[in-house]
Amino acid sequence: MDLTLRSSLTQVLSIDDSSQIGYARRIAQTLAERCGFDATDAGRVALIVTELASNILKHAQRGELHLRVLPGGQQAGIEILAVDRGPGFDLHLCMTDGFSSQGTQGIGLGAIFRQAQVFDVHSDDRGSVVLARCYSRTDKVQDLRFGVSQHSLRDDPACGDVWGLTIAGSRISALMIDGLGHGEEAEAAGLAGAAVFHQQPFASPPVLLDDMHVAMRGTRGGAVAISQFDASEGRLQFLGIGNIGASLIDVEKSRGLTSHPGIVGLQYRKPLAFDYPQSTGQLLVLYSDGLQSRWSLGDYPGLRYRHPAVIAALLHRDFCRGRDDVTVMTIALESAHA
Incomplete structure (x- = not known):
């Protein structure tokens, strides 16, 4: 699998009233059609969004749908996430057709599982995704x-957080930049650095960082993680360089990855890359500093x-600070034959 992903904001649809279900369905179906889905496949997307939005209202009263376009084989795909802070549910029971905690037909999650190529859930008493x-x-x-999960402050169309991901065979190169501040000038700083990254994503990180530093001069500069x-x-x-947070997490422990002080585009001491065998x-x-740093996946069993x-x-749901752009990127580091 060889592909490149570039920074793009998460499209968020609020769900707290039944009238928003139809709106969400139309937005998602239109997005699917723009991605080249035929009528049947676009209808699958519309059905999934309808079921997810309905489940949010039934079980949590309010929540959000997050939409994103994904790279595919011959054409793009659609990612849909339903996010809420409701009481949670028993996944095994809810996957059984006919089960309902609300007196309805109980076909929602089972239908979604059958219609989507990829399906996953986490649910506890703090909410569901x-x-x-x-x-x-x-x-x-x-x-x-x-x-x-990338969101700009107050839904500004410009986002100072910029990310990139390139996969080439067994190699992965990931970038995150947090331009100083937020808005258009912060975004310009991030995009200047990302343009360099996308030209040579597998260059030696110190060399890549030096080239990004040159490209980001004259901008606000920013924090960078490669x-x-x-x-x-x-x-x-x-x-x-700077305050991009980074963690490596296995089944037993989590360790933070070490960054150097400085601002790319302005000033930093020549850094060394760290190896993690x-x-x-x-x-x-x-994650950018729009996310709190005091979180642990161990607090969420499973x-x-x-x-x-x-x-x-x-x-993003539980640790967004709410006063800056915020981006969270998660990557499973799998074996070459996975």
């Missing part, structure tokens, strides 16, 4: 074990085993 990914029926795609993983070696290399099977989490997109959405 439900993931559905849809692709064309004729498109043979390998699911990307990656998630991102992560490169080679599955054939099982090794992660990380280089960070035997990283295969771990989860890499990168979450470590969920899809990275579910993890990213949950961290």
Whole structure:
């Protein structure tokens, strides 16, 4: 699988009234049609969104749908996440057709599972996150074990957080930039650095950082984190300047990755990249300082085993500071034959 993903904001649809179900369905179906889905596949997306929005109202009274376009094989796919703070539910019971805690037909989650190519859930007494990914029926795609939740402050169309991800064979290179402040000038700083990254994503991180530093001069500058993983070696290399948070998480522990002080585009001391061997099977989490740093997946039993997109959405839900742009990127570091 070779592909490149570029920074894009999460499209958020609020769900707190029944009138919003139809609106969400139309938005999602239109998005699917723009991605080249035929009438049947676009109808699957519309059905999933209708069921997810209805479930939010039935079980949590209010919540959000998060929409994102994904790279596919022959054409793009659609990611849909339902996020709420309701009382949670028993997934095994709710997947059974006919079961309902609200006196309804009880076909929602079962229908979503059958219609989506990728389906996953985390639910507890703090709320639920439900993931559905849809692709064309004729498109043979390998699911990307990656998630991102990117939101600008006060829904500004400009976002000072910029991210990128490139996969080439067994290698992964991930970028996150947090331009100083927020708004258009912060976004311009991030985009200047990202343009360099996308030209040479697998260059040595110190060399790549130097080139980004040159490109970001004259802008506000920003914090930068570069992560490169080679599955054939099982090794992660990380280089960070500034306050981008980064963690490697396995089933037993979590460790923060070390960054250097400074501002790319303005000033920093020549840094060294850090090597983290035997990283295969771990989860890499990168996040801008719009997310609180005091979180632990261990506080959510079973979450470590969920899809990275579910993890990213949950961290945003529970730990967004609410006073800056915020981006969370989660990547499963899998073996070369996975």
